[in-house]
Amino acid sequence: MEQIKIVSKEPQPQHIVAEVKPPAPRLYGRQKGRPLRQRQQCLIDEALPRIRFPLRDAGSPASAFTVQPKQIWLEVGFGGGEHVVAQVAAYPAVGYIASEVFENGLCSLLSRLFPEGQEATAPLPPTLRVWDDDARLLLAQLPEASLDRLFLMFPDPWPKARHAKRRFVHPGNLSLVARVLKPGSEWRVASDDPTYQAWVEEVMENQNLFEIAEAVTIRPDDWPPTRYEAKAIKAGRQPFYWRFIRR
Numbered sequence: 001m002e003q004i005k006i007v008s009k010e011p012q013p014q015h016i017v018a019e020v021k022p023p024a025p026r027l028y029g030r031q032k033g034r035p036l037r038q039r040q041q042c043l044i045d046e047a048l049p050r051i052r053f054p055l056r057d058a059g060s061p062a063s064a065f066t067v068q069p070k071q072i073w074l075e076v077g078f079g080g081g082e083h084v085v086a087q088v089a090a091y092p093a094v095g096y097i098a099s100e101v102f103e104n105g106l107c108s109l110l111s112r113l114f115p116e117g118q119e120a121t122a123p124l125p126p127t128l129r130v131w132d133d134d135a136r137l138l139l140a141q142l143p144e145a146s147l148d149r150l151f152l153m154f155p156d157p158w159p160k161a162r163h164a165k166r167r168f169v170h171p172g173n174l175s176l177v178a179r180v181l182k183p184g185s186e187w188r189v190a191s192d193d194p195t196y197q198a199w200v201e202e203v204m205e206n207q208n209l210f211e212i213a214e215a216v217t218i219r220p221d222d223w224p225p226t227r228y229e230a231k232a233i234k235a236g237r238q239p240f241y242w243r244f245i246r247r
C-alpha cells in the first residue's frame with residue numbers, strides 16, 4: 001500500500017501528533033466567523049475537548065466510543081450538524097465521526113448536543129465523536145478499510161478553475177478516501193454547484209477505485225437534509241446526489 005505523505009509549513013494544532021502535518025492546499029475557507037457568544041465559547045472550551053475524537057484512537061477508531069460500534073461512519077464538513085444529529089439518532093449501533101473546521105459549525109453541533117440549560121459537562125452521546133480539524137489528517141491516520149461509510153454533503157465548491165485543487169473530490173484525494181473505506185462500502189456525495197457537479201462526474205468516471213452506484217437529482221429517503229441543501233433549493237439550484245461504492 002502506497003504511503004500517504006502530507007506536508008505543509010502551517011502551525012500544528014496541539015492534538016495532532018508531530019509527524020502528521022496539515023496538507024497543502026487547504027480545502028476549506030475561514031475557520032472562524034463572527035465572535036462567539038459566552039455559551040458558544042463555553043461549549044468550545046468544555047464540551048469540545050470531551051467529545052473530540054482522540055488522535056490516539058485513530059489506529060483503533062472503535063475505541064473512541066463508549067459502546068462498541070457495529071460500523072464506523074465519517075462525515076466530512078458537517079456545517080450546522082443537522083445531518084450528523086439525524087444519522088446518529090437513526091443509527092444507534094454506528095460509531096459516527098463528525099468533522100468540521102469552521103468554529104461556528106462546531107458550535108452549532110455542540111449547541112444541538114448540549115442545549116441551553118444543559119451543562120457542557122453532561123454525558124456525551126456514546127456513538128458520536130467530533131474531529132475539529134481537516135478531515136484529511138484523520139483519514140491519513142485511520143487504518144486501511146476501517147470505515148463503513150463516508151459522507152461529503154455539499155462540499156465547498158471552489159468554482160474557479162484555479163481553485164480546483166482545493167475541491168475535496170479530487171484525483172489527489174481519491175486514494176486517501178479509498179484506503180480507509182471497506183470494499184463494498186459507500187461514499188455519499190451531494191452538491192448543488194453546477195461546476196462541482198460536472199467535476200464530480202468527470203473525476204469519478206476517470207478512476208477505478210469506486211463504482212458509480214447512483215447519481216440522482218431527488219434526495220434518497222435515507223439521506224437527511226442539510227442546511228446548505230435547503231439554501232440551494234431555495235435559491236433555485238438543483239442538487240445532485242451520488243453513491244459511490246468502494247471496489
Ligand SMILES: C[S@@+](CC[C@H](N)C(=O)[O-])C[C@H]1O[C@@H](n2cnc3c(N)ncnc32)[C@H](O)[C@@H]1O
Nearest residue numbers: 028077078079101102134135153154226227228
Ligand atoms: C458548504 S459547507 C456544507 C456544510 C454541510 N455539509 C451542509 O450540507 O449544510 C462545507 C463545510 O465543509 C467544511 N470543510 C471544508 N473542508 C473541510 C475539511 N477538509 N475537513 C473538515 N471540514 C471541511 C467547511 O468548513 C464547511 O463548513
